[in-house]
Amino acid sequence: MPDRPLDLTVAIPVRNEESNLATCLQAIGTDFARQVVVIDSASTDATVAVARSHGAEVVHFDWDGRFPKKRNWFLRHHSPPTAWVLFLDADEILLPAVKREIAEALPHSPHQGYRLTYTNYFLGRRLRGGYPLHKLALFRVGEVEYERIEEDAWSQCDMEVHEHPIVSGSIGFIRHQIDHRDLRGIDSYMRKHNEYAAWEAHRLRASRRDPEAVRTWSRNQRLKYRLVTTPWGGLVFFFGSFFLMGGWRDGSVGFAFAVLKSAYFVQIACRYRELQQPQRLQG
Structure with missing residues (x-):
């Protein structure tokens, strides 16, 4: 670990995350980053109190259904005073090994950003196979923003996900x-992916009208x-996840995970096809 906090802001977008946030903040600690900020979207539980009790700064975000969403809004309106920013979800835990690697990489880094890799859980189990989960979530302040997508309340997703x-x-x-x-369970998983699929279908339709975005x-x-x-x-994703990427190593849980992920692809396709129809038949 560094002798002093890194020139880094850890930004945690949240909404009703009281059950996860304390563990996330405890893992970050007080000597890893110069600043820890929790970006809250009108939580109705004890999320804000938990954040403040662990010494995090809290900023409040109200989304109007259009650009910018939470992360870009934070970068534009509360630009971190540090050289680097790491976006972390409340259910993501910085283990000591990854903190050490980040601490070694940042001080003399030649890069503009870093791709991070994550463990994956399903039905209460940590998965050994399937497509790896990774995100570009650590980058230089003032040089990087998330894609600008001019949406009009396509969903309730107030934060950049895809x-x-x-x-x-x-x-x-x-x-x-x-x-x-x-570890929120299957109901949360299904709700979340239904919402994501609706957003992705709208985004795909909009991209057909905007070659520059593509x-x-x-x-x-x-x-x-x-x-x-x-x-x-959907079939291609299932084959890749379960067979090529070793989802079979997780047995029936890996099979169920691959099936639901492939169904997510099919759902996007169906929603996109529906949006392409000029009008629906009236009964």
């Missing part, structure tokens, strides 16, 4: 995993949306 940071420079990789302890897509985004618009996207 919008990727736009990075013009080089990207490094943090090898050690952040522990993503999403130019900023990452390679993975291009592949995903190309698959979504074919009849075989």
Whole structure:
């Protein structure tokens, strides 16, 4: 660990996260980053009290259904005074090994951002196989923003989830995993992915009218949306997740995870096709 806090702000977007936030903040500690900020969206539980009791700064965000969402809003209106910012969810735990690796990487880094890798949980179990979970969530302040997508309240997602940071420079990789302890259960999983699928379908339709936006897509985004618009996207994802990426190692849990993820692709395709229809038949 560094002798003094890193020139880093850890920003944690939240809404009703009292059950997760304390563990997240405890893992960050007081000597890792110069600043820890909790960005709250009108929580009705004890989230804000938990944040303040652990010494985090709290800022409040109210979304109007349009750009910017929570992360870009924070970068624009509460720009961190540090050189780096790390966006962390309340159910993501910074283990000592990943903190040490970040501390070694940042002081003399040649990169504009870092891709982070995460553990994955499903049905209360940490998965050994399936597609790896990774995000570009650590980058230089003032040089990077998330994609600008001009949506009109497509969903209740007030935070960037599938919008990727736009990075013009080089990207490094943090090898050690952040522990993503999403243990909310299957109801939460289904609600979340229903909402994500609705948003992705609207985003895909909007992109067909804006070729400039497509130019900023990452390679993975291009592949995903190309698959979504074919009849075989869900099947391809299932085969890749369960067989190629070792989902079979998790047995029936890995099988269920791959099935639901493939169903997510199919749902996006169906929602996109529905949006393409000029009007619905009236009964």
